[in-house]
Amino acid sequence: xxxxxxxxxxxxxxxxxxxxxxxxxxxxxxxxxxxxxxxxxxxxxxxxxxxxxxxxxxxxxxxxxxxxxxxxxxxxxxxxxxxxxxxxxxxxxxxxxxxxxxxxxxxxxxxxxxxxxxxxxxxxxxxxxxxxxxxxxxxxxxxxxxxxxxxxxxxxxxxxxxxxxxxxxxxxxxxxxxxxxxxxxxxxxxxxxxxxxxxxxxxxxxxxxxxxxxxxxxxxxxxxxxxxxxxxxxxxxxxxxxxxxxxxxxxxxxxxxxxxxxxxxxxxxxxxxxxxxxxxxxxxxxxxxxxxxxxxxxxxxxxxxxxxxxxxxxxxxxxxxxxxxxxxxxxxxxxxxxxxxxxxxxxxxxxxxxxxxxxxxxxxxxxxxxxxxxxxxxxxxxxxxxxxxxxxxxxxxx
Ligand SMILES: Nc1ncnc2c1ncn2[C@@H]1O[C@H](COP(=O)(O)OP(=O)(O)OP(=O)(O)O)[C@@H](O)[C@H]1O
Numbered sequence: 244x245x246x247x248x249x250x251x252x253x254x255x256x257x258x259x260x261x262x263x264x265x266x267x268x269x270x271x272x273x274x275x276x277x278x279x280x281x282x283x284x285x286x287x288x289x290x291x292x293x294x295x296x297x298x299x300x301x302x303x304x305x306x307x308x309x310x311x312x313x314x315x316x317x318x319x320x321x322x323x324x325x326x327x328x329x330x331x332x333x334x335x336x337x338x339x340x341x342x343x344x345x346x347x348x349x350x351x352x353x354x355x356x357x358x359x360x361x362x363x364x365x366x367x368x369x370x371x372x373x374x375x376x377x378x379x380x381x382x383x384x385x386x387x388x389x390x391x392x393x394x395x396x397x398x399x400x401x402x403x404x405x406x407x408x409x410x411x412x413x414x415x416x417x418x419x420x421x422x423x424x425x426x427x428x429x430x431x432x433x434x435x436x437x438x439x440x441x442x443x444x445x446x447x448x449x450x451x452x453x454x455x456x457x458x459x460x461x462x463x464x465x466x467x468x469x470x471x472x473x474x475x476x477x478x479x480x481x482x483x484x485x486x487x488x489x490x491x492x493x494x495x496x497x498x499x500x501x502x503x504x505x506x507x508x509x510x511x512x513x514x515x516x517x518x519x520x521x522x523x524x525x526x527x528x529x530x531x532x533x534x535x536x537x538x539x540x541x542x543x544x545x546x547x548x549x550x551x552x553x554x555x556x557x558x559x560x561x562x563x564x565x566x567x568x569x570x571x572x573x574x575x576x577x578x579x580x581x582x583x584x585x586x587x588x589x590x591x592x593x594x595x596x597x598x599x600x601x602x603x604x605x606x607x608x609x610x611x612x613x614x615x616x617x618x619x620x621x622x623x624x625x626x627x628x629x630x631x632x633x634x635x636x637x638x639x640x641x
Contacts, residue, residue: 368522383416383503
């Protein structure tokens with residue numbers, strides 16, 4: 244019996260990064276290239292809402308005084324829920340010609356990211372997809388200004404088209420690793436965090452209410468009084484811990500939210516609900532059209548290059564299968580019985596480079612001289628697909 248692919252649930256992709264909060268790398272080359280973007284088409288963004296926590300963007304971050312933070316938070320609490328479609332407080336994020344490298348132990352440098360360009364706009368949820376180790380976390384770390392000091396970065400990262408400092412609390416980052424106090428209950432962890440993060444102008448009762456609402460939003464109402472637990476004492480499951488981490492980060496309704504694998508450890512229903520909630524938070528500040536085009540373009544892109552998604556296969560799985568060459572040694576026949584992964588990657592890179600030069604997928608994209616295949620593949624997937632893979636498109640398929 245044959246079923247329609249549309250009747251099958253699709254995997255909800257999850258963004259990534261994971262490292263500790265560190266000072267941004269101050270690269271003189273980056274500083275020197277801090278032009279403004281004039282065109283709306285030259286802009287990107289992630290999700291949205293409002294407030295809290297340091298956002299050490301790699302360009303121009305100078306820190307923000309507590310009073311500014313407080314004002315920002317107070318203003319936010321006054322307009323906590325904005326009408327759907329409003330982009331008034333949204334943040335657009337653009338990155339262009341972004342390079343990140345690390346020392347290779349000798350005197351050279353190994354590039355992790357090369358010449359990446361993209362954007363995210365308010366009200367949008369973008370998913371970054373790519374094989375393990377291709378640099379997804381590094382990209383998000385770079386965008387969030389969290390690259391470790393052992394890395395070097397150059398390129399432009401612009402906020403609302405400008406080299407700008409975000410007020411404290413404007414962005415939040417849910418890391419891959421859950422760093423939670425194991426002895427606290429869910430209610431305590433989220434409430435204490437609300438007390439620390441939310442402005443003094445909010446009453447204790449309002450903070451408590453915000454904490455409990457957020458816990459419910461993440462479907463943790465039945466675990467409110469469960470201790471988080473750790474290796475010595477079992478408490479929450481891994482997926483529940485992920486949700487507590489997300490709760491803590493969205494308490495303040497940040498305008499820019501970076502999530503590193505927010506659904507790891509969650510079953511498909513929980514993944515759907517968590518992502519659905521995140522999408523709703525993003526929509527609170529307004530839905531925008533991605534210049535990279537809708538997620539469905541990805542299917543067309545792969546199909547037109549000779550790699551159509553087979554019936555009943557999840558498209559996201561198909562893309563990753565097509566470009567992941569880590570296990571090529573196990574694949575004798577190539578991905579379609581004749582083409583090797585290496586060849587498939589080259590075909591996709593050439594096609595994307597050509598189409599971008601023709602101005603098709605992205606006017607932001609520049610020619611990519613000298614980028615290696617791994618990075619090319621990363622760019623291929625990250626720029627046209629990653630940035631295109633909007634969660635609302637995914638969710639609507641579920
Ligand atoms: N600070 C660093 N020093 C040295 N190498 C690094 C550093 N940061 C990242 N790398 C390397 O860069 C590559 C990309 O790492 P990254 O964590 O960004 O990949 P990823 O796509 O997020 O992988 P995964 O999906 O498996 O989490 C890896 O080979 C990693 O070892």
